Amino acid sequence: MNAFGGKAADTMKKFVLISVLIFGSGISNAQQDTIGLDGAFLSDSYLNFAETKEKTVLSDSILQRNGSSLTTLLNFNSLIYLKENGPGMVSSPSFRGTTASQTAVIWNGININSRTLGQTDFNTVNPLAYDNLVIRAGGGSIAYGSGAIGGSVHLNNELNYNKGLENRLFAAYGSFDTYSTDFKSSWSDDKISLNLNIGRAGSDNDFKYPNSDRKNLNGKYYNNSLSLGAAYKINPKNELRFLGNLFDGDRQFSLISANALPTKYHDYNTRSMIEWIGGFGRFSSELKLVRLGEEFKYYPNIHSKIYEFGNSESWIAKYNLNYKIKNIYAGLVADYDYSRVKGSSIKFAKRNTASAGLFFKHRPIKELLYEASVRQEFSDSYTAPFLYSLGISWDAFDFYKISFNTSKDFRMPTFNDLFWPGSGNPDLKPETSYQYEIGNQFKFNHFNINLNAYSNEVTNLIQWIPAGSISVPENVGKVSIKGIEAVLDYHLEFNSHNFNLNASYAYTKSENKNLGKQLIYVPFHRATVSAGYSYKRFSAYYQLILNGKVYTDSQNTKEIKGYNISNLGAEWNFGQKRNLMLGVQLRNIWDEAYQNVMNRWMPGRNYNVYINLKF
Numbered sequence: 001m002n003a004f005g006g007k008a009a010d011t012m013k014k015f016v017l018i019s020v021l022i023f024g025s026g027i028s029n030a031q032q033d034t035i036g037l038d039g040a041f042l043s044d045s046y047l048n049f050a051e052t053k054e055k056t057v058l059s060d061s062i063l064q065r066n067g068s069s070l071t072t073l074l075n076f077n078s079l080i081y082l083k084e085n086g087p088g089m090v091s092s093p094s095f096r097g098t099t100a101s102q103t104a105v106i107w108n109g110i111n112i113n114s115r116t117l118g119q120t121d122f123n124t125v126n127p128l129a130y131d132n133l134v135i136r137a138g139g140g141s142i143a144y145g146s147g148a149i150g151g152s153v154h155l156n157n158e159l160n161y162n163k164g165l166e167n168r169l170f171a172a173y174g175s176f177d178t179y180s181t182d183f184k185s186s187w188s189d190d191k192i193s194l195n196l197n198i199g200r201a202g203s204d205n206d207f208k209y210p211n212s213d214r215k216n217l218n219g220k221y222y223n224n225s226l227s228l229g230a231a232y233k234i235n236p237k238n239e240l241r242f243l244g245n246l247f248d249g250d251r252q253f254s255l256i257s258a259n260a261l262p263t264k265y266h267d268y269n270t271r272s273m274i275e276w277i278g279g280f281g282r283f284s285s286e287l288k289l290v291r292l293g294e295e296f297k298y299y300p301n302i303h304s305k306i307y308e309f310g311n312s313e314s315w316i317a318k319y320n321l322n323y324k325i326k327n328i329y330a331g332l333v334a335d336y337d338y339s340r341v342k343g344s345s346i347k348f349a350k351r352n353t354a355s356a357g358l359f360f361k362h363r364p365i366k367e368l369l370y371e372a373s374v375r376q377e378f379s380d381s382y383t384a385p386f387l388y389s390l391g392i393s394w395d396a397f398d399f400y401k402i403s404f405n406t407s408k409d410f411r412m413p414t415f416n417d418l419f420w421p422g423s424g425n426p427d428l429k430p431e432t433s434y435q436y437e438i439g440n441q442f443k444f445n446h447f448n449i450n451l452n453a454y455s456n457e458v459t460n461l462i463q464w465i466p467a468g469s470i471s472v473p474e475n476v477g478k479v480s481i482k483g484i485e486a487v488l489d490y491h492l493e494f495n496s497h498n499f500n501l502n503a504s505y506a507y508t509k510s511e512n513k514n515l516g517k518q519l520i521y522v523p524f525h526r527a528t529v530s531a532g533y534s535y536k537r538f539s540a541y542y543q544l545i546l547n548g549k550v551y552t553d554s555q556n557t558k559e560i561k562g563y564n565i566s567n568l569g570a571e572w573n574f575g576q577k578r579n580l581m582l583g584v585q586l587r588n589i590w591d592e593a594y595q596n597v598m599n600r601w602m603p604g605r606n607y608n609v610y611i612n613l614k615f
Contacts, residue, residue: 044109044154045286045320046143047134049329049359051369052391052405054439054452054485059132064612065541065569065583067172068180068201068223070125070133074153076528076543076567078135079485079506081550082122083521085600086254087178087205088221091122096137096456097481097510097522098150102411102431106144106154107271108243110290113147115312115339115351118414124247124267126199126225128170128182131158137485138454139435141409142357142373142389143333149409149433149458157243159193159231160186167615174585174608178203195229205254207603210593216254216601218262218302223249237279245271252302256599264302268295283323290316310343312415331359333375341415349419353379353412357387367395377410381418385410385432401441409433417462417473425473433458448489456481478513498534503527517556521597523548525562537575543567552598563594579614 047055058077066073071082071091083100084091092100101118104111105125113120127133133155140148163186170182180201187194202222206215228244249267270293278285295311318335333356340350357375370392377384387410393403413428437454461477483506490501505527510519518524525548532541548562571583584607591605 044106044134044156045322046109046359047136047154049331049361050136050140050143050371050389050391051361052371052393052403052439053140053437054137054450056135057132058135061571063127063130063133064170064610065585066127067608067610068126068128068182068199070122070127070153073127073133074122074135075545076530079504079526079528080135080151080153081521081523081526081547081596083597084123084602085597086216086219087207087603088123088203088251089219089254089600092119093122093150093153094519094522095150096454096483096506097479097508097519098456098458099519101414102147102149102433102458104140104144104146104148104152106152107245108155108157108273109288110271110273110292110316110318111144111146111148112271112292114294114414115314116294116310116341116346116415118147118411118417121267124223124249124269125155126182126201126223126247127155128180128184128199129197129225129227129245130155132156137452138405138437139389139407139409139433139456141387141433142359142375142407145355145377146410146412146430149411149431149435149456157195157227157229159188159195159229159241161188161193161231161233162190163188163193169613169615170610172608172610174587175606176204176207176603178205178608191233193229193231195227197225197227199225207606209601210591210604214258217258218252218264219254221249221251223247223251223267239277241273241275241277243271243273243275245269254600261300262302264299266297266299269293282325283321285322286318286320288316288318290314290318292316308344310341310345312339312341314339327363329359329361333357333359339415341419345421346415346419347421349415351379351381351415351418353377353381353384355384369393379412381426382413382428382430384412385430399443403439403441405435405437405439407433407435409435411462413462413473420473423464423470423472428462428473429460429475431458431460431462431475446490446492448487450485450487452485454481454483454485476514479510479519480513481508481510483508483510496536498539500530500532502530512554515554517554518551520552520554521550523550523562532569537573538571540570541568543569547596550596558598560595560598563592563596564590565592565594566590581612583610583612584608585610 071084074080075082081094082091093103095103104113105120135153137151140152144152165187168184172180182199184197205219208215226246231241233239247269252264273288273290276287292314298308315338320333322331335355337353342348355377359373361371363369373389375387387408389407391405395401411431417428418424418426433456435456440451442449458479460475461479462473463477464471464473485506487504492499510522527546529544545565549559552558566589567587568589569585571581574580587606595601
């Protein structure tokens with residue numbers, strides 16, 4: 001089925017329209033946990049500062065329904081397009097028409113994109129290890145540095161006090177011997193807060209290819225994750241924190257053909273942070289000392305002990321000083337990053353980076369807010385651009401709010417771009433982006449509607465260009481991106497009955513200016529619907545993805561057809577005393593044959609059963 005094309009397009013459009021009309025009149029989604037930031041406690045303070053950018057928080061049952069896969073979570077609960085080489089395989093995002101390296105992943109306020117590749121593999125992140133995930137659309141380099149051009153995904157841990165002992169056990173099992181387990185324990189009094197999270201996930205991943213007798217070969221994977229958190233409240237205004245995270249994963253790479261050589265890849269990533277939060281008078285401050293570690297081993301033949309390897313290490317110091325008086329908020333941020341990398345291809349390379357920024361926000365009247373930020377980065381590897389961000393929002397009426405934001409953002413060259421033996425280009429400039437966005441928010445009774453339009457001009461795009469027998473990276477690319485987004489939220493509650501609906505749609509035109517063609521793996525059209533119903537201990541939900549076609553070559557001569565995927569689920573809670581919840585999912589219920597990367601087929605109809613126990 002080719003979504004958004006021909007007769008299938010008409011069918012899909014009618015289906016979405018009918019769904020919205022039906023659900024709007026009363027049949028909708030249960031326990032939708034996509035919420036605004038109001039009232040949410042987030043460990044990343046800048047998320048609360050910047051108010052003129054669109055943000056969405058995912059937490060609680062939304063995380064559990066999508067298990068240990070960050071890719072699946074974002075596929076069904078955001079407008080980000082995920083390019084996945086099969087379940088558990090390499091997964092990279094396209095956020096608002098940008099490339100994978102132009103989406104920043106932020107761990108408790110720290111950018112963790114690979115210093116070597118410039119991006120994060122979304123299948124190396126266990127979302128259950130975090131208390132909430134925040135999706136922030138648009139430029140964010142002012143606060144998060146390199147890569148935050150299309151948007152950013154934030155992984156946040158919370159450390160609370162006076163909660164006593166709380167435990168949660170989550171376990172799931174499904175088709176193709178796919179499993180995930182996650183145990184979380186926390187204890188806190190008025191001075192101390194402790195958190196522990198242990199997770200494991202894996203799969204034989206031997207699903208049958210659609211319309212074929214072949215199975216997915218060499219697709220087995222497993223991963224382990226560990227998260228630790230500790231906090232000590234010295235006094236009401238001073239607090240010490242420690243946060244740590246470890247991910248250890250091993251996966252075979254699925255074969256495109258039965259005769260291909262079987263390969264595998266091992267990831268080992270570590271993150272640790274010591275943080276001091278202090279307050280004095282109208283001032284508050286945060287000091288973070290961070291270490292990030294990445295290691296990989298790639299086996300070109302799993303039957304051989306020969307492998308390629310690489311590892312990188314980053315040491316980061318970040319300091320925020322904030323000042324607030326009445327309706328004025330100002331801040332100063334400074335950070336330093338020392339990174340080094342070594343491996344089979346790059347014997348040794350290092351980089352020193354420092355930056356300083358100023359933040360200002362003012363609400364002269366209740367209905368009006370404006371904010372401005374600037375940042376300058378300094379590096380011994382490249383000349384960094386001067387960055388800015390300006391925004392304003394106005395509550396024009398009780399039911400209508402309008403906002404505008406513009407920013408200049410960037411992406412630094414990676415270690416591979418700068419130092420790859422025989423090809424690296426130390427004269428590369430960072431990619432720069434000039435963005436403009438206007439947002440409209442409407443509130444009518446049980447409805448929230450957001451309509452956004454944006455424009456993004458990316459210059460100095462880094463591309464590897466053939467030069468004789470090798471390729472070298474050069475600043476040759478220009479990309480013009482224009483898009484619109486629409487998000488509808490509906491909630492109705494009466495007599496223990498709960499109805500919810502969340503529907504979103506994005507149109508994205510991301511054009512390579514040199515070729516006049518759409519960027520590869522950027523769909524023009526993407527939509528999601530999440531709907532359901534709950535009554536007392538019972539809930540049921542429905543999820544839908546509609547994805548338009550994508551091109552797989554720069555000349556737009558090859559394409560992957562569009563698809564639509566539906567999931568259906570139900571949950572039963574056995575009561576507050578035991579607080580045991582049992583859930584079951586039927587995934588891809590129409591057995592759609594689809595792929596989102598060329599020659600990388602995804603599973604047909606399959607099931608998943610899960611339990612969630614709190615004690």
